[in-house]
Amino acid sequence: MSTYPETVYSAPLPDLADPLTAPHWAAAREGRLAVQRCASCGALRWLPAVICPECLTTGGDWVDLAGTGTVWSYAVYHRAMNPQFKDRVPYAVAMIELDEGIRMVGTLAEVDGVEIGQRVHATYEAVTADVTLVRWVRD
Numbered sequence: 001m002s003t004y005p006e007t008v009y010s011a012p013l014p015d016l017a018d019p020l021t022a023p024h025w026a027a028a029r030e031g032r033l034a035v036q037r038c039a040s041c042g043a044l045r046w047l048p049a050v051i052c053p054e055c056l057t058t059g060g061d062w063v064d065l066a067g068t069g070t071v072w073s074y075a076v077y078h079r080a081m082n083p084q085f086k087d088r089v090p091y092a093v094a095m096i097e098l099d100e101g102i103r104m105v106g107t108l109a110e111v112d113g114v115e116i117g118q119r120v121h122a123t124y125e126a127v128t129a130d131v132t133l134v135r136w137v138r139d
């Protein structure tokens with residue numbers, strides 16, 4: 001896990017006060033990849049949701065995943081889609097198929113040499129004193 005740099009992180013930050021996603025961000029600060037799990041049918045879900053899309057039960061709990069998976073798809077951005085990311089181009093956004101079976105969108109730590117099917121693992125980048133982002137690096 002890296003510590004946040006002295007320079008100001010200028011890209012958008014998550015809303016840590018949102019109760020739907022707060023457990024994920026709290027886990028990331030501790031170097032864990034946490035997602036929701038339905039208390040009724042056990043389905044894992046990302047993005048977090050109030051209702052399980054599999055069985056329509058409300059609520060659920062949070063579980064830690066291994067933080068490992070494969071690149072299912074990706075795109076390399078050479079122009080920032082949001083002006084707040086202009087200092088980060090080029091950057092790669094990927095759909096990661098986690099080993100537990102669900103998919104999660106995230107940024108890759110490296111742009112060059114990315115391939116579909118490549119093994120990756122989560123890394124945790126503290127970008128402010130309160131916010132730690134999950135990024136993906138090649139195994």
Ligand SMILES: [Zn+2]
Binds near residue numbers: 038041043054055056
């Ligand atoms: Zn369910």
